[in-house]
Amino acid sequence: MELITATLTNLLILSSMYILAALGFAFLFSMLGILNLAHGVIYMLGGYIGLSLIMVLGINQWLALLLTTLIVATFGIFLEKYCFRPFVGDFNRIIMVCVVITVVLQTSVNIIAGTQILSLPPFAEGVLRFGPASVSYERIVTFAIGAVLLLAMTWFVNKTKWGQQMQAISQDLEGAYLQGINVHRVSALATFMGCGLAAIAGCLMGAYLALGPFMGDFMLVKVLMVTIVAGVGSLSGIFIAGLILGSLDSILPLLVSGAASDATAVGILVVLLLIRPQGFFGHEIEM
Amino acid sequence: MDSRFAIKDRKALLRPGVYVGLAVIVALLPLLFSSPYVLHILILTFIYTIAAVSFRTIVISGQFPLAHAAFMGLGAYLSAMGAKWLGMSPWLTVPLSALVTASIGMLIGYPFSRLRALYYAMGSLFFGIGIIQVIYAGGSWTGGYSGLTGIPALLPGIGSKVPYYYFFLGLALVSIVALYRIEFSRIGTNLKAISQSHVVASSVGISEGGYRILAVGVGCFFVGLAGAGYAHYNMVLSCSSFNFMATLWLVMYVLIGGVNSFGGPIVGTIILIIIPEYFRDLKMYSPFVTAVILGIVVYLMPQGLVGLPRLVRSKLTERRKIKKVSHAS
Amino acid sequence: MLLEINGLTKYFGGLAAVRDFNMHIDDGELLGLIGPNGAGKTTIFNLITSIYKPTRGKIIFDGNDITGKKSHEIARLGIGRTFQLNPLFSDFTVLQNVSTSFHLHPKSSLLDIYFNTAKYRRNEAYILEQSREILKMVGLDKVENELAKNLPHGYQKMLGIARALAVKPKLLILDEPIAGMNPSEIDFTLDATKKMQQQKITILLVEHNMKILDLCERVVVIDFGQKIAEGLPKDVRENKDVIRAYFGGERVA
Numbered sequence: 001m002e003l004i005t006a007t008l009t010n011l012l013i014l015s016s017m018y019i020l021a022a023l024g025f026a027f028l029f030s031m032l033g034i035l036n037l038a039h040g041v042i043y044m045l046g047g048y049i050g051l052s053l054i055m056v057l058g059i060n061q062w063l064a065l066l067l068t069t070l071i072v073a074t075f076g077i078f079l080e081k082y083c084f085r086p087f088v089g090d091f092n093r094i095i096m097v098c099v100v101i102t103v104v105l106q107t108s109v110n111i112i113a114g115t116q117i118l119s120l121p122p123f124a125e126g127v128l129r130f131g132p133a134s135v136s137y138e139r140i141v142t143f144a145i146g147a148v149l150l151l152a153m154t155w156f157v158n159k160t161k162w163g164q165q166m167q168a169i170s171q172d173l174e175g176a177y178l179q180g181i182n183v184h185r186v187s188a189l190a191t192f193m194g195c196g197l198a199a200i201a202g203c204l205m206g207a208y209l210a211l212g213p214f215m216g217d218f219m220l221v222k223v224l225m226v227t228i229v230a231g232v233g234s235l236s237g238i239f240i241a242g243l244i245l246g247s248l249d250s251i252l253p254l255l256v257s258g259a260a261s262d263a264t265a266v267g268i269l270v271v272l273l274l275i276r277p278q279g280f281f282g283h284e285i286e287m
Numbered sequence: 288m289d290s291r292f293a294i295k296d297r298k299a300l301l302r303p304g305v306y307v308g309l310a311v312i313v314a315l316l317p318l319l320f321s322s323p324y325v326l327h328i329l330i331l332t333f334i335y336t337i338a339a340v341s342f343r344t345i346v347i348s349g350q351f352p353l354a355h356a357a358f359m360g361l362g363a364y365l366s367a368m369g370a371k372w373l374g375m376s377p378w379l380t381v382p383l384s385a386l387v388t389a390s391i392g393m394l395i396g397y398p399f400s401r402l403r404a405l406y407y408a409m410g411s412l413f414f415g416i417g418i419i420q421v422i423y424a425g426g427s428w429t430g431g432y433s434g435l436t437g438i439p440a441l442l443p444g445i446g447s448k449v450p451y452y453y454f455f456l457g458l459a460l461v462s463i464v465a466l467y468r469i470e471f472s473r474i475g476t477n478l479k480a481i482s483q484s485h486v487v488a489s490s491v492g493i494s495e496g497g498y499r500i501l502a503v504g505v506g507c508f509f510v511g512l513a514g515a516g517y518a519h520y521n522m523v524l525s526c527s528s529f530n531f532m533a534t535l536w537l538v539m540y541v542l543i544g545g546v547n548s549f550g551g552p553i554v555g556t557i558i559l560i561i562i563p564e565y566f567r568d569l570k571m572y573s574p575f576v577t578a579v580i581l582g583i584v585v586y587l588m589p590q591g592l593v594g595l596p597r598l599v600r601s602k603l604t605e606r607r608k609i610k611k612v613s614h615a616s
Numbered sequence: 617m618l619l620e621i622n623g624l625t626k627y628f629g630g631l632a633a634v635r636d637f638n639m640h641i642d643d644g645e646l647l648g649l650i651g652p653n654g655a656g657k658t659t660i661f662n663l664i665t666s667i668y669k670p671t672r673g674k675i676i677f678d679g680n681d682i683t684g685k686k687s688h689e690i691a692r693l694g695i696g697r698t699f700q701l702n703p704l705f706s707d708f709t710v711l712q713n714v715s716t717s718f719h720l721h722p723k724s725s726l727l728d729i730y731f732n733t734a735k736y737r738r739n740e741a742y743i744l745e746q747s748r749e750i751l752k753m754v755g756l757d758k759v760e761n762e763l764a765k766n767l768p769h770g771y772q773k774m775l776g777i778a779r780a781l782a783v784k785p786k787l788l789i790l791d792e793p794i795a796g797m798n799p800s801e802i803d804f805t806l807d808a809t810k811k812m813q814q815q816k817i818t819i820l821l822v823e824h825n826m827k828i829l830d831l832c833e834r835v836v837v838i839d840f841g842q843k844i845a846e847g848l849p850k851d852v853r854e855n856k857d858v859i860r861a862y863f864g865g866e867r868v869a
């Protein structure tokens with residue numbers, strides 16, 4: 001029973017974290033065609049800045065979470081303006097810029113924090129018991145934050161004016177310009193939110209697991225896998241793909257040991273991809 | 288507007304004599320630098336040059352393989368395991384594993400060869416990750432997370448790096464010449480044709496799927512070859528050298544050097560491996576050097592480093608023109 | 617009959633772009649296919665050269681059933697074509713565009729190509745010579761070293777035709793070859809078309825412009841994916857159904 005609740009909560013947390021990070025990535029990709037390979041380090045940065053704020057300013061982790069999100073999201077706007085916007089459409093240079101950002105940020109964190117294992121303090125203490133099962137409040141809170149954010153994002157994209165403008169841009173960039181949509185402002189907003197989401201995921205995962213200068217690489221790979229399986233330009237697919245990957249990552253290690261579970265997870269996704277190369281909600285590809 | 292393939296630059300290519308001269312100089316380097324560490328760096332440069340140039344061979348067909356380092360790892364591990372567990376000679380396993388790597392690459396590429404390039408990129412990303420995961424999961428056969436040790440050497444019993452230096456120099460030269468021949472023959476032209484318009488290419492009888500798979504096969508063969516060679520030189524393998532970040536770095540070598548010219552990957556690899564080595568003493572700070580190089584190229588040199596001479600020349604002629612105009616008025 | 621199309625049908629989703637279309641072309645004919653915009657002319661071309669797969673129907677070329685075969689195989693069997701939007705090898709020079717298109721005749725094997733054998737070098741020399749001849753025939757010989765993407769529009773269309781000729785086609789399909797050309801370019805293309813016909817190349821073309829239609833021996837008219845008329849150009853021009861299809865009442869041309 002313990003195992004089931006632990007696995008279930010793990011599944012929910014991993015899924016929601018993957019989805020949060022992947023959403024941020026997808027905003028940039030579906031709207032401007034920018035493959036933000038630096039998304040992983042943004043996620044990592046979020047975790048480290050959160051920890052620094054707690055350690056240096058002595059504030060509690062909730063306030064740190066809020067401040068971190070604002071700081072990283074603002075940094076994202078700066079990135080979008082100076083590093084992405086000049087190179088929109090030129091895949092090669094976008095990749096190069098992202099590697100530059102990755103190297104700079106990873107090295108800086110490595111120098112400042114070293115490779116010691118650090119982690120954020122948990123966001124809640126104690127354990128909830130119901131019947132034979134028990135779940136730590138921390139897990140509940142983590143998942144709850146994730147779920148709330150996901151709902152908020154869904155509402156935002158579908159129901160607000162900004163969200164609809166984002167959808168318009170992702171469908172037809174030129175058409176959006178012609179309709180008077182201020183593409184620059186909306187993409188800045190999308191980057192703001194995307195980086196913010198990544199930062200939150202970084203803090204939450206930093207508390208749930210641990211921090212490391214290369215945790216970004218790990219998340220980047222997950223995000224890429226989720227985005228590919230979800231399908232290009234589809235946000236709803238990300239929810240499903242994130243859930244699938246989260247499930248695989250939490251259930252498979254119980255059945256198969258360590259590295260083999262990773263291999264199996266990728267293998268299953270590969271099969272999915274072979275059956276439907278365009279992802280779940282991707283467009284038909286007729287050559 | 289200039290051609291994406293810088294075909295006009297064929298006239299600007301240095302005369303063959305210069306290349307022979309360069310080759311001679313490189314061949315004589317061990318006489319100048321006897322330090323094993325320096326030789327090691329140069330050997331790594333040769334190996335990664337093969338990987339980078341072979342990456343570009345796939346790119347000119349319009350496909351962007353995001354698994355190239357994984358294939359290098361595949362070649363490395365296959366050859367290492369063949370030699371270690373099956374007792375075969377490395378001289379046999381190296382070419383064999385290159386062939387197997389090529390076959391696997393083609394097999395994987397086949398379902399994606401008829402799809403848009405974006406889907407090939409995404410699919411190859413997955414396969415790259417998958418290959419690495421499978422290697423990790425290989426238990427004691429592959430050494431799993433702790434890596435594979437005790438790999439038989441290419442030149443058993445020889446401690447000095449100098450023979451290895453010449454071996455890899457030779458391997459690099461052979462590979463570069465082989466890949467050069469492909470690119471500048473009708474095969475390469477067909478690949479470039481497919482990447483420009485697959486519709487037109489098909490209408491003149493060029494089998495788009497066939498040539499795409501050919502490009503992948505060739506690219507994977509040579510990167511597998513490089514990896515296999517590396518395995519029997521280093522005698523130790525660790526999966527983390529072949530992960531997604533490693534692929535990204537290979538991509539960097541090619542893009543920084545200039546993806547539109549044959550020499551680009553070579554220049555990029557040399558610059559990105561050797562220059563940071565000068566700043567080795569900065570230890571933790573040395574990646575910043577790399578970042579600076581990358582940043583300069585991204586913002587100032589859209590054609591990559593190979594475009595530098597032309598960029599300088601055009602800036603100088605611009606200035607001369609401005610001077611002329613201001614003198615005239 | 618060189619080309620026979622039977623019951624060709626293509627649905628895109630629920631929409632029939634082409635429905636039960638029948639047509640044939642005889643050896644050496646110059647056949648025109650006309651119809652208002654959106655009638656399905658380019659779709660039919662794309663079905664013949666396998667850019668789309670038909671939902672139903674058969675296409676038989678020179679005795680072979682080519683329905684659904686791959687595009688490059690169809691080129692190998694002897695069909696060459698130009699495209700309405702005229703994609704080219706834009707980063708190649710004019711000469712390279714044509715010489716690359718000589719992929720099929722003469723054919724060097726991969727080994728010949730890679731090892732630079734005498735046979736390969738001979739083939740390449742021959743290809744260069746033939747490419748230059750084609751360029752001269754279409755009037756592009758002076759610009760052979762220009763990049764295709766830098767050419768003015770009319771030249772690009774001529775290059776498209778030159779490229780199609782390199783396939784040494786038995787059947788040449790021209791999709792709106794003179795759209796966007798100025799009068800002298802049009803005259804040139806008309807001349808070139810006549811010359812090609814003299815060289816026993818069967819030509820199927822789509823056009824709106826009446827000038828080139830008068831060259832045709834026979835004309836097929838389609839609307840909404842179906843054949844509505846067929847015959848000599850002058851007869852078709854006065855056909856009531858054709859007039860209605862184009863202008864809903866006014867006269868054509």
